[in-house]
Amino acid sequence: MSNIHVSQHPCVRAKLSQLRSSATGPRETRALVTEISSFLAAEALATSLTTIQTGEGTSALGEKYAVEDVAEKVVLVPILRSGLGMLEAFNNLLPTPAAIYHLGLFREKATLSPVEYYNNLPTTSANSGPPADLAIILDPVIATGGTAIAAIQTLKEWGVKKIILCSILGAKPGVNHAAEEWPEGVEVYLGAIDPKTTPQGMIVPGLGDIGDRLFLTIGK
Template identity: 75%
Template sequence: MSSKINVSSHPCVRAKLSQLRSSSISPRETRALVHEIATFLAAEALANNLTVVEAGQSTTALGADYTVETVSEKVVLVPILRSGLGMIEAFNSILPTPAAVHHLGLFREKVSLSPVEYYNNLPASGTSAHPADIAIICDPVIATGGTAVAAIQTLRDWGVKKIILCSILGAKGGVEHAANEWPEGVEVYMGAVDPGTNEKGMIVPGLGDIGDRLFLTIGK
């Protein structure tokens, strides 16, 4: 796969993902595992893409002077509705300051499996001279890659300098499709990659419909 695709080798990620695959775990456990795996992925993605800069001087509780450090990049989080919401807190808990969250609503049309946008709350073009240095797309599953590609296109048009696509699990072809949409501007961080999808575009063995599992809408 592309060098832009980073698949976690962390033993805890592998073990937790194995737990998440199981149909026997509760919705509460599902939410917790998605958050925990996303935290590992966030730590790796942010470590590789943020730059520390000095931001002045301050004083410790003992009266000693020290140099304040922060990150220089402006980061925004872009969850793909619905399931991407389950990953947001992991990133915001690691970032030194909370990031703006801009939601994208995309679903796959059932026959063609093509992405359809139904919601977009990115600020209108021209309302900000500096949209973001890094936009982090949070989507737990990349199956065909169509939804991820549509989100990348939208954010690129908005004017972000770099995109990090973060997913718990992806199908090999879909992940490569997303990574190749903007090779110089996209990095992908995955918990694991499965071989492919079935005729309905679902990853096999996969996680099932993670949105339904997170939000208790199975059988809707």
């Protein structure tokens, strides 16, 4: 689909191979998630943002120049828990800090259906206008696509104009399902796509449970 974008950057591909490895420890896992997210952020934001002139400044040589800033109101929406691992990379790249709103979603083990347990999106009114021009969903993996679809539905109902869904890795069927949810309003950016998931909803060959790897909760 035209709204699915897979990074071809050699460094992303090499770092993803390191992240996949069972020999990669928690400190390295956190670093790799941040580094890969930085590449994805640069790719996604390059085509999704525009600039406007906000004034005039004086350079270090005393010369005048046009001051520019991002035109769009951007919000970051990490999916708890693992989306927190991508947050710093995106926030650091933006020229001004973005509002951060968290969505807590987990997959019910028997049905693999998403269940929302936390949502701190602020209340909006019909007269207040769109709450954001661009919402960026951060979730390291898209497996079945259920969590991504639930997040997209929530943000669309909230009133955002456009959504970027950014993940380090996705399974092909789940990525397609997510991209089809709101094709005119959603752009999906990924580091790579794997072919399938297990019956338990884990991506193959995948990254394992990236949330457990990030937060040292393996075997909980």
